[in-house]
Amino acid sequence: MKTVNILICGVGGQGVLLAGDIIAETAIAAGFDAKKSEVHGMAQRGGSVVSHVRYGDRVNSPLIREGEADVILSFEEMETARYLSFLKPGGAVIINRQQVMPMTVATGQAQYPADIVDRIRAQVPNTALCDGPALSAQAGSAKTINVVLVGALARQLGIPGETWIATISSRVPPKTVEMNRKAFELGYDD
Template sequence: MNKVKNILLVGVGGQGIILASKVLSSGLIDAGYDVKMSEVHGMAQRGGSVTTQVRYGEKVYSPIIGKGQADIIVAFEKVEALRWLEYLKPDGKIVINDYKIPSATVLSGKEKYPEKVLEKLEEKFDNITIINAADEAVKLGNIKAQNIVMLGGLIKALKIDNIDWNKAVKENVKEKFIDLNLKAIEKGMEFEEEKAV
């Protein structure tokens, strides 16, 4: 049986979601999976909604994930998790970054940033891992590495940590950031281990 896994990565422009998806796809391809990836940008500038869809398995025919089909949603920003929930399978999993980026409408005062986002998600879903990826990335020396911390959490959640992720990082990240990102992916995998205990 050709079991295809559907991963939806969601967040805000400038968070490095596309890079994380490329590292993920690269590792999966190296491991012998058929992989399809699509990306959708919201507003062209930083701050717009960005999503990538990664599907992998023995044979994948389309990169598109329909509503109610995602095995896992990886949310790089809290409200983006709420925005894309209808894509999650009933028994799906959420890996969420405890990080807030107010939208333009929130910053202008037209809307309020939703309260207790994580609490609402935890009430609805048992299978949720919360990662404070920004804090961990800052400890590693660069907040921009939070995308790879999140990728590490996703890898552990999917139980695909037997793949050579260091190689995938090295092939997709600028040389001067390789060491930082190798530490970041390892840190993200630790979060999922802690959650599993």
């Protein structure tokens, strides 16, 4: 099978890294080779965060080559644009309806690009929006946004839902398994 490339982006603290782990572990559980890559340290202090996940028969580079991502799963509207060059022609973008102001915007030195989603849509017809804040609230906690988004991604990938739920259940606190299952399903069915 051709390697599937998923690029996840967002802001430090949004749960990007855990989402990447869940996707890679689910791919392994489904019988694929998988690799993922991200950077810890300075990048986590409210900075832009990106995680590359690749799975298939045999994966070499843990990093996706520009122009080869099948899906960009973006946790934050503006961050999508930063990584758009990774998308392959005809690739899909999933955008969480959330804006996190960078310090340059908060202090008035820069403007948040208000029409960013429309500008992305103009270039990427296959753009889906996911109201993560609303769906995670429906699931029971804003902390489940990343699992909602994993659900939205899962619908596009063809790995069975129960494989996803098994991985998610193993990676979240036991008390929150039910809530996260609901979050996954809300994202999947959205």
